[in-house]
Amino acid sequence: MDFYEAVSARRSIRDFTDEKIPQETMKRIIGAAYQAPANDHFRDWHYIVVTDPDMKREMLEGVPKNLTVKDVDDMTFISDPVQKESYRFAVPRQYRMLYDAAAVIVPLMKKKVDILHPADLSHLNVFASIWCSIENLWLAATAEGYGCNLRIPWGNEEEIAKKALGFPDGYLIPCFIGIGRPAPDAVRTKQIDVHLDEQIHWQRF
Ligand SMILES: Cc1cc2nc3c(=O)[nH]c(=O)nc-3n(C[C@H](O)[C@H](O)[C@H](O)COP(=O)(O)O)c2cc1C
Numbered sequence: 001m002d003f004y005e006a007v008s009a010r011r012s013i014r015d016f017t018d019e020k021i022p023q024e025t026m027k028r029i030i031g032a033a034y035q036a037p038a039n040d041h042f043r044d045w046h047y048i049v050v051t052d053p054d055m056k057r058e059m060l061e062g063v064p065k066n067l068t069v070k071d072v073d074d075m076t077f078i079s080d081p082v083q084k085e086s087y088r089f090a091v092p093r094q095y096r097m098l099y100d101a102a103a104v105i106v107p108l109m110k111k112k113v114d115i116l117h118p119a120d121l122s123h124l125n126v127f128a129s130i131w132c133s134i135e136n137l138w139l140a141a142t143a144e145g146y147g148c149n150l151r152i153p154w155g156n157e158e159e160i161a162k163k164a165l166g167f168p169d170g171y172l173i174p175c176f177i178g179i180g181r182p183a184p185d186a187v188r189t190k191q192i193d194v195h196l197d198e199q200i201h202w203q204r205f
Helices: 003-009 023-033 053-059 069-073 081-093 121-143 157-165
Strands: 046-050 103-110 147-151 176-180
Touching (some): 003 121, 023 046, 023 103, 023 121, 046 053, 053 103, 053 157, 069 081, 103 121, 121 147, 121 176
Antiparallel strands (some): 046 103, 147 176
16 A cells, blocks of 8 residues: 555544454554654554453453443533544444454553653653654554554553553553454544645745
8 A cells, every 4th residue: 555545544443343463464563663753762662462352351441331422412622513423433432442453552651751740842752752653553554454543541541451461660551552454334434624725834824
């Protein structure tokens, strides 16, 4: 797949077939994550690939299973109709989109600075870098014909996953990534329109 094709085919996928992903393919996809730029040159990230259903259940115990469209309708911060439709689709699927995926990939980044209380923007570099890595992974998965979704751990979700996964202190989970073969009827929610002529500026804003 050509690069720009992969970029436009990359969408959040929340419904999957039962197909498994061969380990060699998974290594290629995660290998692409390690080619991303990194602020301090280290790329000292770890990626845990979880395929075992019992492990997934234990790790995802904190993820809400019963959210409904009504919960989305009660979210007062959503005003845009396209955004709302996307949330109405995504929110009720937060658990299944991970549990039903062929694998949940868990990126780990080192807590080198207190990213929740950064002294300045550069203290977020370590966080920004792993997100570059996650985007590489997502694009590589797309180029291989797979789909991904993301969930940011809320509340005690990270603590529960840490206990299940047994990784040492000093690491943080930026997100859970569900990955698998998109179901034939997998929905790609509409993206918000962007207007390049209004959003790209030449020389000055
Ligand atoms: C930083 C970040 C956090 C996200 N968190 C979630 C999440 O918690 N749950 C979810 O279903 N999707 C999450 N997403 C996916 C977005 O909802 C999705 O990318 C967006 O709606 C655009 O759709 P697309 O990926 O199909 O282009 C997140 C994406 C990003 C970049």
